[in-house]
Amino acid sequence: MKLFSFFNSSASYRVRIALALKGIDYQMEGVNIRAGEQNGADYLRRNPIGLVPTLVGDNGEAIGQSLAIIDYLDRLYPDVLLLPASGEARTKALEIAFVIACDIHPVNNMRVLRYLTDELGISEAQKKAWYAHWIAVGLTAVESLLQKAGSGNFCIGDSPTLADCCLIPQWANALRMGCDLSAYPRCRRVYEHCTSLPAFASAAPERQSDAVAA
Numbered sequence: 290m291k292l293f294s295f296f297n298s299s300a301s302y303r304v305r306i307a308l309a310l311k312g313i314d315y316q317m318e319g320v321n322i323r324a325g326e327q328n329g330a331d332y333l334r335r336n337p338i339g340l341v342p343t344l345v346g347d348n349g350e351a352i353g354q355s356l357a358i359i360d361y362l363d364r365l366y367p368d369v370l371l372l373p374a375s376g377e378a379r380t381k382a383l384e385i386a387f388v389i390a391c392d393i394h395p396v397n398n399m400r401v402l403r404y405l406t407d408e409l410g411i412s413e414a415q416k417k418a419w420y421a422h423w424i425a426v427g428l429t430a431v432e433s434l435l436q437k438a439g440s441g442n443f444c445i446g447d448s449p450t451l452a453d454c455c456l457i458p459q460w461a462n463a464l465r466m467g468c469d470l471s472a473y474p475r476c477r478r479v480y481e482h483c484t485s486l487p488a489f490a491s492a493a494p495e496r497q498s499d500a501v502a503a
């Protein structure tokens with residue numbers, strides 16, 4: 290398997306966590322999204338939306354969208370299931386994952402932020418305020434879902450799920466962007482516990498071979 294990813298991309302980080310939790314060996318090829326490599330013809334042939342990550346499976350098929358990739362990995366490697374097979378835990382894991390992947394992440398994606406600054410002319414301070422605003426709206430919801438789920442070291446239950454694969458990268462990004470995260474103690478506990486585990490630690494941006502200075 291080959292993962293096309295960027296070290297600082299939170300969607301790539303979700304997939305790296307899943308691969309590490311399942312103990313899957315894979316090759317990594319860096320796609321420098323700051324330099325626009327995600328919009329090159331070669332990359333677009335594999336992933337027409339022009340975003341990372343893309344996973345090329347052992348059969349040569351390219352899959353885009355981090356949540357679809359994790360679902361694919363769950364089908365192929367079901368020993369460690371990240372999307373619980375059934376019941377309330379599955380629904381709760383999807384709900385948290387979707388708040389992060391569908392509601393928080395898209396409005397704070399690099400191309401959206403660049404459009405705001407480069408095309409609409411907002412200032413760096415306004416961009417930071419935009420980012421922090423959507424983080425606050427989204428993490429307030431996640432914190433409340435964690436409370437409902439009775440979270441502890443993980444978002445749901447006693448083992449990692451898709452929800453943790455999404456929360457850890459989103460929290461790491463918010464930290465990097467200097468957001469005030471004091472109002473989300475349940476999220477913080479999950480982040481601190483998960484990042485202390487070897488699989489999560491090995492997926493961290495600074496541990497990737499394509500990591501470059503900001």
Ligand SMILES: N[C@@H](CCC(=O)N[C@@H](CS)C(=O)NCC(=O)O)C(=O)O
Nearest residue numbers: 298299300322340341354355399400
């Ligand atoms: N829904 C996509 C989101 C992918 C995504 O937005 N990736 C970002 C990095 S985290 C990206 O490639 N950004 C490049 C850009 O904004 O041009 C997924 O889950 O894979």
